[in-house]
Amino acid sequence: MGSSPGTRRPTIAAVAQAAGVSVSAVSHVFNGRTNISPETAQRIRDAADALNWRPNVASRRVSRSLGGPAGGAVGNSIGLVVTQSPETFRRDPFFIRLIAGLTGPLGELGWSLSLTVVEPQDEEQVYRQWWTEQRVDGFLLVDLRTKDPRIPLLRSLSATAVALGPTPAASAVPGVTLDDGAGLEEVLAHLAGLGHRRIARVTSSPGLAHSRRRDRALTAAARQRDLTVRSLAWNEDAADPVAGLLAARGDVSALVLDSEALATRVIAHAPELGVRVPADLSVLSWEDSWVSELVRPRLTALSAPVEDSARTAVDLLRRMVHGEKPSSVVVPGRRLVVRESTGPAPA
Structure with a gap:
């Protein structure tokens, strides 16, 4: 591609x-x-x-060099298509950090960001329309799914794309991947040091590729430390998702949740259900942001280099627009930030 x-x-x-x-x-x-x-x-x-052709209504493609080959055709817009409900998107701090991280490197190139939030059934139409009408010169793919349908779609359009996350080698879509091995070891060492032996990983998006990778990696690493890891699902459609999660946790003494948005909801609501954090239950998030500081106790979380990943992705897209075929890049991964939401395992 x-x-x-x-x-x-x-x-x-x-x-x-x-x-x-x-x-x-x-x-x-x-x-x-x-x-x-x-x-x-x-x-x-x-x-x-x-032929997948539409008139170039945006007239965005320019013929000037921005650090690339002289006289080469250079793009000035990348597309970010987020497949979520507007309500979920508004509550996700990751996208605030991502957009902020894209602004700097795009501004340095004189490029812009085209962003839309769509329902799953409208996703293909947006990718096809934006590319064939030349509204964008490449796409940044986020929230990759298992056997993601966007990859064969973009291949059929000969569209330029870079992914945040690892991609199949045959896809020809370079990815920006976090090396999360050290962060994972930090999480397990921290919880094991506090006496936790039974841990649950909580996901709200089991269909995403990175969720499955996290499950496998955490389970394998925990087994080496003689820890038990359960997988629990966050049910947003439940009348009370936190109550359902706490009822399903069994004898688990620590939760590792996908995001700070979910983890802070647990911390805020658990005392009303008779569960004290961290005296009865330690809570840890796989993502970190300013949201982690808003609750009491403050949230222990893994801080990801979102801005560095965004800058690397923009550079890969720039090189592809100039005709290069860059390889995927691995950047330093998450690091644990210990706050007050994790404590000794209850006796």
Whole structure:
């Protein structure tokens, strides 16, 4: 995938040739003029669909160099398509940090960020439309899923993309991956040192690839320390997700949750249900942000280099737009920030 020197987007001339008409006829159809017969207009639209072509309504592609080969065609916008409900997106501090981390390196290049939040059924249409209409010059993929359908879609469009997270080697999509081995060891050493022997990992997104990797890595590392790890699901649709989670935890004495948004909800609500943090239950988050400081006790969490990952991803996209084929990059991973939400295991 990617914009290699030999890969070009379909042109209006190619559409005209496929439909057996003039370039001006194609232009007239897509500009809404009525001087083309309905039969011919439909043939033109069919040819455009077959070639994944749309008019460049944004006129975003420029022909100037921004640190790349002289005279090369250089993009000035990347697309970030977030597949979440608007309510979930508003509560996720990760995306605030990510957008802030993208702003600096994009500004240095004179590029912009095109961002939209969509429901799953609308995702493919947005990727296809943004690329074929040349609204963006590449995509940043987040929240990769197992057998992610976006990868074959973008390959079929010959679209440029970089992922936050590891990608299949055959996908030709470079990824920016965190080396989380040290952070994982810090978590287990911290909890084991406090006397915890039974731990639960709580996820709200079991279909995401990184959730499965975390489960496997934590379980394997815990086994080496003779610790027991359970997997629990966060049920956002429940009348009281925190109550359901606490009822399902059994004899677990520590929870490791996917995000600080979930972990702070547990800390805030657990005392109302008769569970004291950390006296009865230690709570730890796989993500960290300013939200971790808002609750009492403050949240022990793994701090991720989101801004560094964003800068690395922008650099990979810049190189791909210039015709390079960069490899995936591994950046230093999360580090544990110990606060008051973890304490000695209850007797």
